[in-house]
Amino acid sequence: MAQPLPDRLPPRSSAGPMGWLRTQLFSSPLNAVLSLLTIWVLLLAIPALVDYLFVRPDFAATTPEQCRETGGYCWAFVREKHRLILFGVYPYDEQWRPLLASAILVGVIVCSCMRRFWRPSLALLWGVGLAAVGVLMWGGLFGLAYVENAKWGGLPLTLILSTFGIAFAFPFGVVLALGRRSHMPGVKAVCVIYIELIRGVPLVSLLFMSSVMLPLFLPEGFSIDKLLRAQIAIILFAAAYVAETVRGGLQAIPRGQYEGADSIGLSYWQQMRKIIMPQALKIVIPPLVGIFISLFKDTSLVVIIGLFDLTMAAKAAVSDAVWRGFSTESYLFIAVIYFVFCFSISRYSLALERQLDQGHHR
Amino acid sequence: MSEPIIQLKKVNKWYGQFHVLKDLDLDVAPSERIVICGPSGSGKSTMIRCINRLEEHQEGQIIVDGTELTNDLRQIEAIRRDVGMVFQHFNLFPHMTVLENLTLGPVWVLKRPRAEAEATAMKYLERVRIPDQAQKYPGQLSGGQQQRVAIARSLCMNPKIMLFDEPTSALDPEMVKEVLDVMVELAEETGMTMLCVTHEMGFARQVANRVIFMDHGEIIEQNTPDVFFDHPRNERTRLFLSQILH
Numbered sequence: 001m002a003q004p005l006p007d008r009l010p011p012r013s014s015a016g017p018m019g020w021l022r023t024q025l026f027s028s029p030l031n032a033v034l035s036l037l038t039i040w041v042l043l044l045a046i047p048a049l050v051d052y053l054f055v056r057p058d059f060a061a062t063t064p065e066q067c068r069e070t071g072g073y074c075w076a077f078v079r080e081k082h083r084l085i086l087f088g089v090y091p092y093d094e095q096w097r098p099l100l101a102s103a104i105l106v107g108v109i110v111c112s113c114m115r116r117f118w119r120p121s122l123a124l125l126w127g128v129g130l131a132a133v134g135v136l137m138w139g140g141l142f143g144l145a146y147v148e149n150a151k152w153g154g155l156p157l158t159l160i161l162s163t164f165g166i167a168f169a170f171p172f173g174v175v176l177a178l179g180r181r182s183h184m185p186g187v188k189a190v191c192v193i194y195i196e197l198i199r200g201v202p203l204v205s206l207l208f209m210s211s212v213m214l215p216l217f218l219p220e221g222f223s224i225d226k227l228l229r230a231q232i233a234i235i236l237f238a239a240a241y242v243a244e245t246v247r248g249g250l251q252a253i254p255r256g257q258y259e260g261a262d263s264i265g266l267s268y269w270q271q272m273r274k275i276i277m278p279q280a281l282k283i284v285i286p287p288l289v290g291i292f293i294s295l296f297k298d299t300s301l302v303v304i305i306g307l308f309d310l311t312m313a314a315k316a317a318v319s320d321a322v323w324r325g326f327s328t329e330s331y332l333f334i335a336v337i338y339f340v341f342c343f344s345i346s347r348y349s350l351a352l353e354r355q356l357d358q359g360h361h362r
Numbered sequence: 363m364s365e366p367i368i369q370l371k372k373v374n375k376w377y378g379q380f381h382v383l384k385d386l387d388l389d390v391a392p393s394e395r396i397v398i399c400g401p402s403g404s405g406k407s408t409m410i411r412c413i414n415r416l417e418e419h420q421e422g423q424i425i426v427d428g429t430e431l432t433n434d435l436r437q438i439e440a441i442r443r444d445v446g447m448v449f450q451h452f453n454l455f456p457h458m459t460v461l462e463n464l465t466l467g468p469v470w471v472l473k474r475p476r477a478e479a480e481a482t483a484m485k486y487l488e489r490v491r492i493p494d495q496a497q498k499y500p501g502q503l504s505g506g507q508q509q510r511v512a513i514a515r516s517l518c519m520n521p522k523i524m525l526f527d528e529p530t531s532a533l534d535p536e537m538v539k540e541v542l543d544v545m546v547e548l549a550e551e552t553g554m555t556m557l558c559v560t561h562e563m564g565f566a567r568q569v570a571n572r573v574i575f576m577d578h579g580e581i582i583e584q585n586t587p588d589v590f591f592d593h594p595r596n597e598r599t600r601l602f603l604s605q606i607l608h
Contacts, residue, residue: 259416260453260512264467264519265442267435274466278457356457 064323077329081317085333088153088308088316094145098156101136104129105159113348115355133160149227153308155337157227161299161309165234166292172235173242178272180247191243198240203298206233211305230302238295245287249280282356289349293342310334367392367523367555368413373422375408382408383419384579392522395549395556397566397587400576401602406559409576410525413557414445427522443471446516450528452508454500460487460511461496467519479518486514490544506537510544517548524548526558538562545569561606567591575599 025035056072067074087095108129111117117125137156140146152160179191198206210229218224253276261271281288300311308316314330317323368390375383382405390396398406411417412424415431415438424431426441455463464483468474474482487493490510492503500508509529516524526545530538542565549556549569560566566573566587573590575583575598583596591607594600 256449256451256453257455259447259449260455262416263414263442263445263447263449263453264515265439265471266467267439270470274470275455279455282457 064326067326073332074326074329077317077323077326078333080323081320081330082333084154084317085310085313085330086154088157088313089151090153090156091145091147091151094139094147097136097139097144097147098152098154101133102156102159104132104136105156105163109163113352149225151308152227154310154313157308158296158299158310161231161234161302162292162296164231165238165295165299168235169238169242169295170288172239174246174277176239176243177246177250180243181250195240195243198237199244203234203237203301204304206237207301207305209233226305227307230305230307234295234299234302237298238291241291242288245284245291246280248287249282249284250276252283253280282353285349285353285356289345293345296341296345297338310337364391366390367394367427368557369423369425370409370412371423371425373409373412373419373424375405375412375417375419375421382579383412386422386579386581388574388581390523390555390557392555393553394571395569396558396572396574397570398557398559398574398576399561399563399566399602399606400582404576405579406576407527410447410527410557410559413523413525414442414447416447439471443519444521445523445525446519446521447525447527448509448512448516448529450532452500452505452512452532454508454512454515456500459497459499460492460503463500463511464515464518467515472519483514483518486517487511489517489547490514491540504537505533506540509533509537509541513541513544513548521554523555523557526556526560528559528561530560530562563591563607575602577602 026032051072053073056070057075058066058070058072059075061067061070061074061076062079063076064074067076083092083095087098090098108125111125112122135141135144137152137160138147138149176191176195179187180195182188182191207230210233211226214224214229257275257279258271261275266274299309302309303312303315306312311334314334318327318330366389368388370386370388373383373386374381386405386409388409398410400406408417412419412431413426419431427444429437429441431438431441454460455466458466461480461483464486465476465479468479468482469476472479484493484496487496490513492507492510495503495507495511500511503511513529529545530541533541542562545556545558546565546569548554556569558565558570570587572584573587574581575590575594575596577598583590583594583599585595590599591603594603
């Protein structure tokens with residue numbers, strides 16, 4: 001009887017650094033050209049950046065004049081203005097409060113991202129965390145001086161706007177997506193009209209409407225806080241995009257999944273919660289994270305209605321007559337902050353996708 | 363014959379303009395095992411899918427275990443608790459382990475404690491001979507194993523009636539037998555009411571009390587397997603049988 005052939009290892013020609021260069025960088029003439037082009041651009045950019053940020057600057061400089069002489073990045077500007085940029089016009093001596101509040105907020109978000117914290121007690125953590133943030137920011141309790149939220153600014157404001165934006169836009173968007181696929185014509189029509197209307201206007205116009213037009217319609221003497229109005233505008237805006245993305249995921253779920261769930265007698269909401277949504281949301285993690293990242297950056301648009309978020313604070317820092325002309329420093333500084341947050345969100349989404357993928361496929 | 367557990371009375375259904383079920387009448391006795399065959403498009407799948415309301419009939423009555431199927435959601439859910447279904451493409455939930463697939467219905471629909479549901483699930487996994495796969499995901503199993511999990515998932519709901527919608531037609535040939543063996547065992551040991559759409563004629567001969575032949579939305583002929591296969595009365599039945607038994 002014939003024996004099956006023994007298994008062999010694959011050939012080793014593609015191994016080693018030379019093999020890597022050949023297969024990854026120079027596998028075809030076009031690839032070789034692109035690789036060389038990329039290397040050339042990197043050679044131009046990186047040394048110049050290092051020179052601008054670390055070689056030319058005089059780290060001991062303390063005045064704008066000394067900075068202007070060197071021509072490099074003015075670290076003195078950051079030293080001088082970072083608290084204004086990070087915390088806006090929040091009372092200077094109390095700025096440890098927004099710092100702590102931001103740290104708590106980031107901490108709670110990071111915990112929420114880890115699967116081992118995904119249980120009911122997470123809601124408690126959020127409750128406590130948000131209460132702490134509220135007390136710290138507003139004060140008026142425990143001997144903390146009261147600070148009205150018109151004075152909030154900088155990073156905590158950006159974080160608050162985007163955290164609440166995502167936290168409310170996401171469930172609202174999911175409900176809208178379900179509504180848009182509903183068999184009830186009324187529900188469906190309302191959801192379609194809402195989604196299409198919101199997606200048809202820019203966020204800027206929504207913010208304007210909430211800050212300028214809305215008060216006109218409210219009864220005399222009745223006003224909603226400006227921050228809250230901006231927050232609601234952001235939520236309403238992002239929810240429409242979340243809805244369309246989630247709908248895409250729902251459409252990708254085969255009919256057999258609904259039938260399988262039907263056949264064991266699950267109710268509509270049980271099906272959605274246990275069978276359909278987990279699969280649909282997993283599919284749309286990448287575009288959903290895209291929406292969250294743009295929401296985070298779009299919070300900078302509240303500048304136009306005069307909220308003092310990170311971007312507005314950077315603008316304010318530059319407008320100081322003494323430190324005029326350092327806008328590159330200021331905007332580079334907040335760009336790095338935005339980048340760190342967005343990049344973390346993006347990396348987390350990749351990790352989450354990989355984690356959820358485990359075992360589902362052969 | 364005792365009181366039928368399933369009754370179809372003058373059931374009609376259309377897909378758009380297409381008349382798929384025409385004045386169907388059918389009585390199924392408790393513990394009866396029926397095999398339904400017929401050419402594709404004859405309405406056989408549609409008929410059994412009407413029994414647990416995966417499809418909606420437009421005219422006539424369907425009464426399952428004394429409850430008539432209407433638009434009342436609570437009645438539909440009640441009937442689905444009593445009627446298990448096995449699909450051609452398994453329809454397992456890919457994001458859950460085998461054990462989670464099996465306990466989902468008992469825990470959420472029947473409100474059983476999780477430990478009890480898991481014990482029941484393991485019992486049925488042993489019955490379909492794959493207890494060692496409990497912690498795997500459906501995607502890691504072969505087609506035959508997946509279909510056996512699907513059978514176990516239905517059984518976990520402790521149904522009075524099992525519907526099989528071409529349970530072996532999506533399987534690789536070498537896996538058909540392991541699924542049929544489980545179904546034969548189920549028929550012989552439990553005395554459950556079974557309606558099975560299949561072209562496995564060996565299975566029909568072995569376990570069915572009655573074989574039904576459908577064509578163009580009608581029941582053309584029904585009889586015990588021996589008579590049905592050996593002495594088909596209708597011309598269309600003979601033609602069909604000659605095409606599948608080569």
